[in-house]
Amino acid sequence: MPQKKADNLKTALVDEAFAVIEEKGVEQLSFREIARRLGVSHQAPYKHFPSRDHILAAVVARCFESFSEHLNARPRGNTPADDLRNMGLAYLDFAKEHPLKYRLMFNTPLPPLKDHAEMLAQSQYAFSLLRDRLLSMDLSDPGGSPRDPEKHDAIFIWSALHGLASLMQSDAMEIVGLSEEERAIGTERLFRRLSLALDP
Amino acid sequence: MPQKKADNLKTALVDEAFAVIEEKGVEQLSFREIARRLGVSHQAPYKHFPSRDHILAAVVARCFESFSEHLNARPRGNTPADDLRNMGLAYLDFAKEHPLKYRLMFNTPLPPLKDHAEMLAQSQYAFSLLRDRLLSMDLSDPGGSPRDPEKHDAIFIWSALHGLASLMQSDAMEIVGLSEEERAIGTERLFRRLSLALDP
DNA sequence: TCTAGATGGTAGACAGTGTCAACCGTAGGG
DNA sequence: CCCTACGGTTGACACTGTCTACCATCTAGA
Numbered sequence: 483m484p485q486k487k488a489d490n491l492k493t494a495l496v497d498e499a500f501a502v503i504e505e506k507g508v509e510q511l512s513f514r515e516i517a518r519r520l521g522v523s524h525q526a527p528y529k530h531f532p533s534r535d536h537i538l539a540a541v542v543a544r545c546f547e548s549f550s551e552h553l554n555a556r557p558r559g560n561t562p563a564d565d566l567r568n569m570g571l572a573y574l575d576f577a578k579e580h581p582l583k584y585r586l587m588f589n590t591p592l593p594p595l596k597d598h599a600e601m602l603a604q605s606q607y608a609f610s611l612l613r614d615r616l617l618s619m620d621l622s623d624p625g626g627s628p629r630d631p632e633k634h635d636a637i638f639i640w641s642a643l644h645g646l647a648s649l650m651q652s653d654a655m656e657i658v659g660l661s662e663e664e665r666a667i668g669t670e671r672l673f674r675r676l677s678l679a680l681d682p
Numbered sequence: 683m684p685q686k687k688a689d690n691l692k693t694a695l696v697d698e699a700f701a702v703i704e705e706k707g708v709e710q711l712s713f714r715e716i717a718r719r720l721g722v723s724h725q726a727p728y729k730h731f732p733s734r735d736h737i738l739a740a741v742v743a744r745c746f747e748s749f750s751e752h753l754n755a756r757p758r759g760n761t762p763a764d765d766l767r768n769m770g771l772a773y774l775d776f777a778k779e780h781p782l783k784y785r786l787m788f789n790t791p792l793p794p795l796k797d798h799a800e801m802l803a804q805s806q807y808a809f810s811l812l813r814d815r816l817l818s819m820d821l822s823d824p825g826g827s828p829r830d831p832e833k834h835d836a837i838f839i840w841s842a843l844h845g846l847a848s849l850m851q852s853d854a855m856e857i858v859g860l861s862e863e864e865r866a867i868g869t870e871r872l873f874r875r876l877s878l879a880l881d882p
Numbered sequence: 883t884c885t886a887g888a889t890g891g892t893a894g895a896c897a898g899t900g901t902c903a904a905c906c907g908t909a910g911g912g
Numbered sequence: 913c914c915c916t917a918c919g920g921t922t923g924a925c926a927c928t929g930t931c932t933a934c935c936a937t938c939t940a941g942a
Contacts, residue, residue: 515928530873595856611856622919634871635875638871648848653795654809656795675838715899725922728901734899822938
């Protein structure tokens with residue numbers, strides 16, 4: 483029985499790794515099970531990835547890639563402020579539509595960056611999209627001199643977005659007892675708060 | 683040689699589990715290594731915890747306990763707004779001083795809540811502290827009817843705080859290339875933004 | 883054309899893991 | 913005085929990541 487040919491195996495391994503994580507959680511990701519599912523020997527993956535961490539890194543890299551594509555596919559706004567809002571929406575939309583991918587990128591203890599160039603590169607690209615959009619705003623210093631186009635507000639915006647996305651898919655919301663509807667209203671409120679803070 | 687006696691072993695197990703996580707990461711937490719370190723057989727832990735997940739849950743429960751204590755030890759403010767600010771500072775302070783504990787509470791795939799009552803209880807208590815403080819604010823609806831003391835702004839505040847704490851200890855800051863100083867300024871700016879948004 | 887090496891697959895072995903089962907000494911209550 | 917529960921023990925099992933060794937096939941160079 484012919485197994486997947488040549489290079490195909492490498493991408494098939496990553497596909498299958500993601501599937502396993504989806505089904506049984508990242509903790510349960512097992513090199514041997516991936517091989518088993520693909521009908522291949524337990525050592526075959528080693529020809530393509532030097533260790534289990536490396537295949538995880540490849541999965542995460544693909545998540546960042548998918549994230550970047552999603553951000554780039556957002557509708558463009560007419561003004562910088564408008565476009566920033568669109569990116570914020572796209573950001574949250576991605577986290578909502580692909581919670582696993584989002585968690586893998588942000589809420590998973592990643593193997594050391596230095597050892598995984600591809601993952602690093604993909605994350606850098608994704609973050610550059612965020613950064614460029616944030617810096618395009620001419621953010622004035624609240625209660626200080628206006629026209630201070632520094633990136634300090636980027637942290638504020640990014641924190642609010644990431645915090646929301648992260649809390650929404652944690653158990654926290656359930657534990658404090660916020661209903662679905664309340665969360666939806668809270669989200670919209672957050673966006674209004676952001677707009678008000680940045681667009682005096 | 684007499685090993686730790688009786689009940690002491692149970693708490694010693696949790697202590698040692700935390701130490702192991704500290705040294706080698708949560709992934710490497712091993713039932714057998716804990717036992718080995720305590721000079722006890724590899725099955726002894728099973729007399730106190732039915733599974734590896736349960737000892738992890740106990741560690742996390744202790745983190746929440748520690749978190750609650752930290753929040754309660756904050757300096758009290760004179761006004762609700764002031765006290766909320768103090769809690770926000772305490773929140774971030776805890777995340778900064780105990781990054782591992784914070785990560786264990788928020789950024790770790792936890793075993794199903796239902797199976798771990800103690801952990802659930804501790805998290806509920808900690809979150810109730812946050813909730814009570816947030817609800818004590820009489821938050822007006824921005825651009826809507828004033829005096830709308832709902833909890834929708836709680837999500838905004840909590841998101842900003844959690845997002846900041848979470849991003850700060852991830853690799854993200856390093857990847858986008860924000861220096862320590864820029865992060866400090868960004869943090870302060872975030873607080874000012876929060877104040878401005880909530881205290882028109 | 884022969885041959886050397888790289889590439890991508892195989893099987894086997896080893897240490898380490900979580901967990902199940904069986905055993906065993908001691909303390910305390912009927 | 914026995915019995916039971918508790919807190920510990922050892923042994924075994926299946927599973928994991930990873931090391932080593934082997935093998936087939938393609939590809940380049942002589």
